[in-house]
Amino acid sequence: MSASGNKLVIRNIGLILSGRLEEPLLDGDCVVAVDGRITAIGHERELDTDGASTTVDANGVTLAPGLIDSHVHPVIGDYTPRQQQLHWIDSCLHGGVTAMISAGEVHMPGRPRDIVGLKALAIASQRWYENFRPSGVKMHAGAPVLEEGMEEHDFKELADAGVTLLGEVGLGSVKAGETAQQMVKWARKYGIQSTIHTGGPSIPGSGLIDKDVVLEADADIIGHINGGHTALPDDQITCLCENCKRGIEIVHNGNERAGLLAMRTAFELGEPERVILGTDAPAGSGVQPLGILRMIAMLSSLGDIPPETVFCFATGNTARIRDLDCGIIEPGRSADFILIDRAQHAPGKTMLESIHQGNLPGVGMTIIDGTIRSTRSRNTPPATSLPFVVEA
Numbered sequence: 507m508s509a510s511g512n513k514l515v516i517r518n519i520g521l522i523l524s525g526r527l528e529e530p531l532l533d534g535d536c537v538v539a540v541d542g543r544i545t546a547i548g549h550e551r552e553l554d555t556d557g558a559s560t561t562v563d564a565n566g567v568t569l570a571p572g573l574i575d576s577h578v579h580p581v582i583g584d585y586t587p588r589q590q591q592l593h594w595i596d597s598c599l600h601g602g603v604t605a606m607i608s609a610g611e612v613h614m615p616g617r618p619r620d621i622v623g624l625k626a627l628a629i630a631s632q633r634w635y636e637n638f639r640p641s642g643v644k645m646h647a648g649a650p651v652l653e654e655g656m657e658e659h660d661f662k663e664l665a666d667a668g669v670t671l672l673g674e675v676g677l678g679s680v681k682a683g684e685t686a687q688q689m690v691k692w693a694r695k696y697g698i699q700s701t702i703h704t705g706g707p708s709i710p711g712s713g714l715i716d717k718d719v720v721l722e723a724d725a726d727i728i729g730h731i732n733g734g735h736t737a738l739p740d741d742q743i744t745c746l747c748e749n750c751k752r753g754i755e756i757v758h759n760g761n762e763r764a765g766l767l768a769m770r771t772a773f774e775l776g777e778p779e780r781v782i783l784g785t786d787a788p789a790g791s792g793v794q795p796l797g798i799l800r801m802i803a804m805l806s807s808l809g810d811i812p813p814e815t816v817f818c819f820a821t822g823n824t825a826r827i828r829d830l831d832c833g834i835i836e837p838g839r840s841a842d843f844i845l846i847d848r849a850q851h852a853p854g855k856t857m858l859e860s861i862h863q864g865n866l867p868g869v870g871m872t873i874i875d876g877t878i879r880s881t882r883s884r885n886t887p888p889a890t891s892l893p894f895v896v897e898a
């Protein structure tokens with residue numbers, strides 16, 4: 507018997523999506539996690555499943571890594587002032603999202619734009635989401651928006667205080683490529699990851715960021731390459747994919763046609779590992795609890811890409827580019843899972859086939875750090891089969 511504190515066994519899994527482009531489907535019907543980390547994947551008869559504190563019978567459904575939304579705009583707790591919505595993060599959990607990355611807490615009413623104030627907001631945001639995970643969702647936040655006048659020591663102070671992300675470059679007063687490039691370099695020097703707003707203005711007050719600014723700034727992620735919402739012209743999108751090696755982020759609240767173009771270009775370049783997905787919510791377009799699943803169904807069906815590959819964009823690719831310990835089903839990683847199945851009465855013989863035809867799957871359970879966080883989704887279409895907890 508293992509003497510572990512908290513052991514989760516998920517058995518009777520029908521299919522395992524790995525989150526890794528190199529091998530998107532894994533052999534096995536069972537996953538074991540101890541104290542929130544994956545310890546084993548394989549066939550139940552070959553694994554040590556004794557002493558489980560929780561056993562889940564997957565009932566034949568698919569296990570995938572929890573989805574990661576690479577681009578959100580949180581403010582505080584599970585409330586967004588942007589559309590006056592409560593519990594939007596919980597709603598996204600019901601859409602299979604177990605981790606989110608802030609692209610700036612820009613919707614904070616009265617957001618400070620002076621340098622000491624913006625640093626204070628970033629540090630406070632990082633802390634309050636580290637200390638409080640809405641419905642268990644891992645919110646990586648505290649992403650300062652660059653303003654003119656910031657100096658190298660500001661980035662060092664932010665990093666020393668625990669800040670690891672920049673808000674979208676271009677949402678503040680820094681819009682020139684040269685200034686952005688200098689600040690992105692300072693951020694990188696101190697271990698802070700950067701992303702840049704790409705495309706036309708999102709809301710009144712923001713501006714155009716075209717390909718020349720994006721290339722000059724050289725942020726780690728080409729944020730919403732398909733616009734948020736207005737995309738750049740097609741030739742600029744392909745130029746960005748071809749002329750830098752940074753992350754290609756496609757968002758729900760962008761231009762779908764431009765998103766397909768960016769994905770296809772990444773495949774033509776032989777670089778699908780650069781593609782990551784986000785919603786860019788909350789925003790003028792609202793909040794999309796099923797946004798990441800909708801992106802997966804859209805890119806798979808209209809782009810004609812196997813769904814197990816597209817799932818990697820929202821899991822393993824993002825985890826690798828964002829340096830997160832979730833997103834891939836392998837020993838040592840966070841036990842963040844979703845259990846999903848073909849939606850009731852959806853066409854297609856299997857869940858993957860129905861997604862390839864443009865349909866959403868049904869979420870039957872979410873698990874974060876080895877703890878069950880939700881059961882049958884209140885937001886997705888109902889799954890055909892549902893996993894259940896086996897009573898000891």
Ligand SMILES: [Zn+2]
Pocket residue numbers: 674703704708729730734
């Ligand atoms: Zn943006």
